[in-house]
Amino acid sequence: RKEVEQDPGPFNVPEGATVAFNCTYSNSASQSFFWYRQDCRKEPKLLMSVYSSGNEDGRFTAQLNRASQYISLLIRDSKLSDSATYLCVVNKERSNYKLTFGKGTLLTVNP
């Protein structure tokens, strides 16, 4: 089983749609979880951290299920500018902040 696994997509959705991405991780001792966004030929940028209680930032909602080792990202009312690759990221060991990245899910929002 891969350390961090994501559906690669691509996801093609119309503007205004709601889209959800899922991610699973293999190490049950993983400490912290994130979603990063990467635009084409650009560097990854932190979108949001993921907390056990779930967290929301505007149109974006992240959920963590430790029992199932599963992370999700929900985007509501998607915009053209949401088109990007979404990276699921896990920190296995708090001591050195080593991040493990999934390969990403490509989202294209169409007009």
Added chain:
Amino acid sequence: GAGVSQSPSNKVTEKGKDVELRCDPISGHTALYWYRQSLGQGLEFLIYFQGNSAPDKSGLPSDRFSAERTGGSVSTLTIQRTQQEDSAVYLCASSPPDRSTDTQYFGPGTRLTVL
């Protein structure tokens, strides 16, 4: 403020040549990381620095790869005798000393092409 910067932005080299990639982290960030991203692949961890020491070099793919950091700031990743499979985008990231966050801030990367 200034973000992480990397140079060069693009590097084309011939197989067998050595290359040096540079990273300037955000001022005050004590932790520095190197990753590489090959076409269609996820980010692959290479090495982590805390200050000038590298407690985790586990991701370096071979002994042709080395990295150093001086003055707790600038880092250089060196690839000796480059091979075509070394072609990738090399990304540097840094993070602040505040251990309440694991956020890493990435530079724009160096796109390395080995002919």
